[in-house]
Amino acid sequence: MVSQLSSTAVPQKSGHTKCMEDTPTKALSSALVKVAEQRDKTAFAVLFKYFAPKIKRFGIKQYGSEAMAMELVQDTMTSVWRKAHLYSQDKGAATTWVYTVMRNASFDALRKIKSKKEDQISEDIWPTLQESECSNDGFNDHLQEKQIQKYISCLPKAQQEVVKGVYFQEMSQEQLAEQLNIPVGTVKSRLRLALQKLRAEMGDSHD
Amino acid sequence: MIKHHPTQEMLTQFAEGTLPASLSIAISAHLELCPCCAKQVKALENDSSERYFVQIDNDLDGDSTTDVDFAEMLSNITSDDSITQVHRYIPQSLQYQAKEVIVPRAIASIERSDFSQVGKLSRSRLDLEDGELRASLLQIAPGGEIPNHTHTGFELTLLLDGSFEDESGTYVAGDFIWLDGRHSHTPRTENGCLCFTLVNSALHFNKGLSKLLNPIGNLIY
Numbered sequence: 001m002v003s004q005l006s007s008t009a010v011p012q013k014s015g016h017t018k019c020m021e022d023t024p025t026k027a028l029s030s031a032l033v034k035v036a037e038q039r040d041k042t043a044f045a046v047l048f049k050y051f052a053p054k055i056k057r058f059g060i061k062q063y064g065s066e067a068m069a070m071e072l073v074q075d076t077m078t079s080v081w082r083k084a085h086l087y088s089q090d091k092g093a094a095t096t097w098v099y100t101v102m103r104n105a106s107f108d109a110l111r112k113i114k115s116k117k118e119d120q121i122s123e124d125i126w127p128t129l130q131e132s133e134c135s136n137d138g139f140n141d142h143l144q145e146k147q148i149q150k151y152i153s154c155l156p157k158a159q160q161e162v163v164k165g166v167y168f169q170e171m172s173q174e175q176l177a178e179q180l181n182i183p184v185g186t187v188k189s190r191l192r193l194a195l196q197k198l199r200a201e202m203g204d205s206h207d
Numbered sequence: 208m209i210k211h212h213p214t215q216e217m218l219t220q221f222a223e224g225t226l227p228a229s230l231s232i233a234i235s236a237h238l239e240l241c242p243c244c245a246k247q248v249k250a251l252e253n254d255s256s257e258r259y260f261v262q263i264d265n266d267l268d269g270d271s272t273t274d275v276d277f278a279e280m281l282s283n284i285t286s287d288d289s290i291t292q293v294h295r296y297i298p299q300s301l302q303y304q305a306k307e308v309i310v311p312r313a314i315a316s317i318e319r320s321d322f323s324q325v326g327k328l329s330r331s332r333l334d335l336e337d338g339e340l341r342a343s344l345l346q347i348a349p350g351g352e353i354p355n356h357t358h359t360g361f362e363l364t365l366l367l368d369g370s371f372e373d374e375s376g377t378y379v380a381g382d383f384i385w386l387d388g389r390h391s392h393t394p395r396t397e398n399g400c401l402c403f404t405l406v407n408s409a410l411h412f413n414k415g416l417s418k419l420l421n422p423i424g425n426l427i428y
Contacts (some may be wrong), residue, residue: 058259074284082290127312
C-alpha cells in the first residue's frame with residue numbers, strides 16, 4: 001500500500017499504466033493539501049496527471065463528445081486549482097472531493113445545453129464546497145467598493161443587469177422592466193435574489 | 208417522522224448529477240431535512256469516485272489526447288493564480304400563514320414568481336426552464352383541500368412545513384411523495400402547509416364539479 005509517499009511523488013507511472021495495484025488515494029490527498037495550503041504547482045501537476053484522463057473518459061461516457069469531455073476536464077481541474085483551499089483531509093479522500101467537483105461541473109454543463117441557463121446552481125444543490133466561514137474584516141471603504149463590484153460580477157447575468165440598472169444607472173424598476181422587456185415582477189424577484197446573494201456573500205453585516 | 212423517501216435509484220442518479228435540475232433540487236431539499244438520505248448520498252458519492260477514479264485504469268490507451276494538449280491545459284490553469292472566494296451561506300426564510308420558515312437552499316437559489324392565490328391555494332412558480340417539468344412552491348391554507356385527482360404524468364410533493372393527509376395517511380415535513388397515474392388522491396390540510404411540488408403534466412380531476420377544474424390544473428401546479 002502507498003503509505004507516506006512524499007506528496008509530490010507521481011502516484012502512477014507516466015505513459016500507459018496498466019492496472020494499478022495500489023490505490024494512490026493517500027498520496028493524492030496530501031498532494032491536494034499541498035495545493036490547498038501552498039498553491040504548490042508540482043503537487044497540482046500530480047493531481048492533473050492522475051485525474052485529467054479519467055475525467056475525460058467520464059465526460060465521453062456522459063456526453064459522447066470528445067470536445068465536451070475536454071471542456072469538462074478544463075472546468076473541473078480549474079475548479080480544483082481555484083477551490084483547493086476549501087479542501088481539508090477531514091472532508092474525506094481527494095478522489096471523492098474531486099469527484100464532487102467534477103459532478104457539479106458536469107451538471108452545470110448539461111443544464112447549459114438543455115435549458116440555455118448559465119446559472120450554475122450545482123453549488124446550491126450540493127453545497128459541500130461552501131462550508132468555510134467567511135471573514136469580512138479589514139476592508140476599508142475603497143476596497144469594499146471594489147469587493148462589491150467583484151461580487152456583482154459573480155451574479156448570474158440576468159441579476160447583474162437588474163442590480164446595475166437600479167443602483168448604478170438609477171433607473172426605476174418600471175423603467176428597467178420596460179428596457180429589458182420583462183414584467184416588473186421579474187425585476188423585483190431578480191433584485192430580491194441578487195440582494196440576498198450579495199448580502200450572503202458579504203456576511204450580512206452591511207445593511 | 209419522515210416515512211417517504213426518494214428511491215435508491217433516484218439517490219444514485221442524484222449523486223451522479225444526471226437527474227433533471229428540478230428533481231435534483233427536490234432531492235437536495237429533502238436531504239436538508241433527512242440526515243439518513245444525506246448520509247446515503249455521501250456513501251454513493253464515495254462509491255462513484257471509487258468507480259471512476261480508483262478502480263479502473265486499463266483502457267486509457269487509444270486516447271487521442273496528446274500529452275501536448277494536456278500539458279498546455281495544465282500550464283494554462285496554473286498560470287492564473289486567483290482563487291475562488293467562497294462565503295458563508297445565509298439561510299433564507301419565507302413568511303407564510305403568519306409563520307416564518309427556512310426555505311431549503313437549493314429551492315431558495317432559484318428565482319420565483321410572486322405567490323398567486325386561487326381559493327385556499329397559493330402558488331409561486333420557480334423559473335427553472337427545465338423542459339416539461341414545472342416546479343412550484345405551494346401553500347395550502349388551513350382547511351384547504353385539492354379535489355380528488357389523478358396524474359397524467361407524475362406529481363412529486365415535498366412537504367416543507369406543516370402537514371397534510373390523503374387517503375393513504377398523514378405526511379410530515381420532509382416527506383418526499385411521488386405519485387403517478389396509478390394513484391388518485393384528495394390531499395387535505397387541517398392546519399395549513401407549505402410544499403415544493405413538481406409535475407410533468409396536468410393533474411386530472413376525477414369527480415363532479417371539480418372536473419371543471421381540469422383546465423386550471425395547470426394553474427394550480
